Amino acid sequence: xxxxxxxxxxxxxxxxxxxxxxxxxxxxxxxxxxxxxxxxxxxxxxxxxxxxxxxxxxxxxxxxxxxxxxxxxxxxxxxxxxxxxxxxxxxxxxxxxxxxxxxxxxxxxxxxxxxxxxxxxxxxxxxxxxxxxxxxxxxxxxxxxxxxxxxxxxxxxxxxxxxxxxxxxxxxxxxxxxxxxxxxxxxxxxxxxxxxxxxxxxxxxxxxxxxxxxxxxxxxxxxxxxxxxxxxxxxxxxxxxxxxxxxxxxxxxxxxxxxxxxxxxxxxxxxxxxxxxxxxxxxxxxxxxxxxxxxxxxxxxxxxxxxxxxxxxxxxxxxxxxxxxxxxxxxxxxxxxxxxxxxxxxxxxxxxxxxxxxxxxxxxxxxxxxxxxxxxxxxxxxxxxxxxxxxxx
Amino acid sequence: xxxxxxxxxxxxxxxxxxxxxxxxxxxxxxxxxxxxxxxxxxxxxxxxxxxxxxxxxxxxxxxxxxxxxxxxxxxxxxxxxxxxxxxxxxxxxxxxxxxxxxxxxxxxxxxxxxxxxxxxxxxxxxxxxxxxxxxxxxxxxxxxxxxxxxxxxxxxxxxxxxxxxxxxxxxxx
Amino acid sequence: xxxxxxxxxxxxxxxxxxxxxxxxxxxxxxxxxxxxxxxxxxxxxxxxxxxxxxxxxxxxxxxxxxxxxxxxxxxxxxxxxxxxxxxxxxxxxxxxxxxxxx
Numbered sequence: 001x002x003x004x005x006x007x008x009x010x011x012x013x014x015x016x017x018x019x020x021x022x023x024x025x026x027x028x029x030x031x032x033x034x035x036x037x038x039x040x041x042x043x044x045x046x047x048x049x050x051x052x053x054x055x056x057x058x059x060x061x062x063x064x065x066x067x068x069x070x071x072x073x074x075x076x077x078x079x080x081x082x083x084x085x086x087x088x089x090x091x092x093x094x095x096x097x098x099x100x101x102x103x104x105x106x107x108x109x110x111x112x113x114x115x116x117x118x119x120x121x122x123x124x125x126x127x128x129x130x131x132x133x134x135x136x137x138x139x140x141x142x143x144x145x146x147x148x149x150x151x152x153x154x155x156x157x158x159x160x161x162x163x164x165x166x167x168x169x170x171x172x173x174x175x176x177x178x179x180x181x182x183x184x185x186x187x188x189x190x191x192x193x194x195x196x197x198x199x200x201x202x203x204x205x206x207x208x209x210x211x212x213x214x215x216x217x218x219x220x221x222x223x224x225x226x227x228x229x230x231x232x233x234x235x236x237x238x239x240x241x242x243x244x245x246x247x248x249x250x251x252x253x254x255x256x257x258x259x260x261x262x263x264x265x266x267x268x269x270x271x272x273x274x275x276x277x278x279x280x281x282x283x284x285x286x287x288x289x290x291x292x293x294x295x296x297x298x299x300x301x302x303x304x305x306x307x308x309x310x311x312x313x314x315x316x317x318x319x320x321x322x323x324x325x326x327x328x329x330x331x332x333x334x335x336x337x338x339x340x341x342x343x344x345x346x347x348x349x350x351x352x353x354x355x356x357x358x359x360x361x362x363x364x365x366x367x368x369x370x371x372x373x374x375x376x377x378x379x380x381x382x383x384x385x386x387x388x389x390x391x392x393x
Numbered sequence: 394x395x396x397x398x399x400x401x402x403x404x405x406x407x408x409x410x411x412x413x414x415x416x417x418x419x420x421x422x423x424x425x426x427x428x429x430x431x432x433x434x435x436x437x438x439x440x441x442x443x444x445x446x447x448x449x450x451x452x453x454x455x456x457x458x459x460x461x462x463x464x465x466x467x468x469x470x471x472x473x474x475x476x477x478x479x480x481x482x483x484x485x486x487x488x489x490x491x492x493x494x495x496x497x498x499x500x501x502x503x504x505x506x507x508x509x510x511x512x513x514x515x516x517x518x519x520x521x522x523x524x525x526x527x528x529x530x531x532x533x534x535x536x537x538x539x540x541x542x543x544x545x546x547x548x549x550x551x552x553x554x555x556x557x558x559x560x561x562x563x564x565x566x
Numbered sequence: 567x568x569x570x571x572x573x574x575x576x577x578x579x580x581x582x583x584x585x586x587x588x589x590x591x592x593x594x595x596x597x598x599x600x601x602x603x604x605x606x607x608x609x610x611x612x613x614x615x616x617x618x619x620x621x622x623x624x625x626x627x628x629x630x631x632x633x634x635x636x637x638x639x640x641x642x643x644x645x646x647x648x649x650x651x652x653x654x655x656x657x658x659x660x661x662x663x664x665x666x667x668x
């Protein structure tokens with residue numbers, strides 16, 4: 001039973017013991033680091049190969065089409081065909097481009113996408129590194145993406161690319177604040193920044209305890225990854241393809257991989273923070289179910305994001321920034337304040353995670369914040385409609 | 394030891410890059426490299442929280458601001474230390490000469506002071522105290538250092554208002 | 567373990583490079599970058615002293631955090647100033663911004 005509880009830790013131990021039989025100590029470390037590194041790098045690639053197919057199928061169904069259906073059954077090998085096409089394409093560097101920066105940007109953005117996976121807990125003890133600053137690490141790695149996007153946009157020597165980069169700066173910096181605030185709420189409630197421990201202390205999934213934080217995080221994450229309806233940075237009808245318009249071949253592929261790797265990573269972090277991670281029925285008996293639950297929940301989050309993309313029109317840039325500053329930031333600040341107050345009520349020393357009473361209080365506060373936000377938004381919408389003389393005013 | 398030397402050399406090279414690059418964007422990117430190596434050094438001394446803050450504040454905010462301003466105001470070439478067509482001495486105008494002398498003098502003075510003093514090695518284990526962790530920092534920051542903390546937040550507020558007020562376009566009459 | 571003096575020498579070198587950059591650059595953005603370099607060099611010292619002399623007290627790290635806060639505020643205000651000057655005078659060369667000269 002005890003062996004099963006820490007299944008993955010024990011698996012790793014036996015693996016280390018096995019290769020330790022014929023390798024010196026530094027060799028064991030080297031092999032282990034290499035294995036972890038290769039898994040980290042492979043995650044975004046796997047995500048791209050599976051998610052592009054899923055996205056095209058889902059969007060196709062939403063738009064009343066079939067989606068890819070030529071390569072393999074249900075078109076599941078479409079992504080591989082696309083990958084091969086991308087690999088054999090000519091790699092073009094525009095003559096006016098700033099070469100070093102132009103070449104560095106895709107590496108940086110793909111590296112950041114891979115780095116995010118280091119702190120994602122797939123199961124009990126099945127985490128690259130249970131950093132004591134795990135939640136901050138996620139934010140820190142996310143900020144590297146911003147830099148890479150600016151580098152790509154500037155070095156392309158293209159007006160559309162530079163415009164895309166400018167939009168990215170405004171968008172990512174604005175949406176980072178509600179994202180950090182909602183992560184901070186979870187950190188406050190669990191009392192830890194270790195991603196593994198956040199899951200351990202999440203007795204009830206935080207989506208039902210902190211719905212405001214969940215919604216804020218999901219919207220901010222959609223904006224951070226540049227998904228519709230927040231895809232202004234690559235709005236193809238306005239600024240062609242935004243910051244990576246000049247990229248082709250494998251370098252374009254890196255941006256593509258980073259985009260889908262980030263999408264999967266964001267979904268995985270949402271799962272970790274709000275959906276209880278690898279928790280689920282019978283996990284304590286059969287820990288191998290943990291990663292299975294984890295992937296199922298992540299894919300569900302990704303499906304919701306695709307659903308939003310398929311149904312909502314794109315925001316205008318000023319509307320989008322106003323939404324971040326005037327709606328998301330106040331709502332998540334109020335939520336953070338309420339959480340801090342609730343956690344002070346009846347706090348026991350050495351308490352791990354919230355008690356039942358605290359969770360109910362948190363939920364009440366969250367529902368109140370949601371109601372007030374909805375009320376104010378509805379009133380603003382009616383006023384706006386009345387000003388423009390639209391129907392429904 | 395080996396890692397420290399590697400990171401220190403990268404940091405120094407990046408710092409030299411910051412002040413010799415002709416393109417301001419390169420300067421900003423070298424500055425980013427410098428900050429990133431410093432974050433790595435912080436991790437080596439078990440100050441993980443500081444390393445994360447370093448990356449978030451500098452890479453996520455300060456460098457982005459620098460790049461943004463450089464792109465906004467055109468980002469033309471800095472006719473500066475790395476001027477291409479002139480000899481080294483011709484580029485050494487008197488302010489730069491004084492700057493070079495001052496910088497080198499400071500380096501020599503500090504270096505001499507350090508080397509003549511005794512070399513100190515760490516005896517304590519920071520990890521044993523859990524001092525790199527967020528809890529340890531927060532426990533002190535919100536009790537003993539509450540006043541500096543509040544002052545810092547007021548400073549940030551003033552900075553924010555000042556930046557918004559300064560960057561506003563002038564009103565047209 | 568790396569001796570304390572190595573950190574101090576690295577910090578001193580970075581500080582001197584920062585001083586030289588701040589004094590020798592004529593572009594206002596370049597000067598700000600030099601100042602950022604100097605502030606970071608100070609941070610290395612603070613963290614190194616914390617680690618080597620009193621890892622059971624947090625003073626060094628807290629000072630470093632305050633320095634980072636100040637550096638962020640300074641960068642924001644400084645860059646806003648640069649933009650304002652650029653709007654007025656169409657230059658960021660500090661040798662041309664000498665309206666106060668008698």
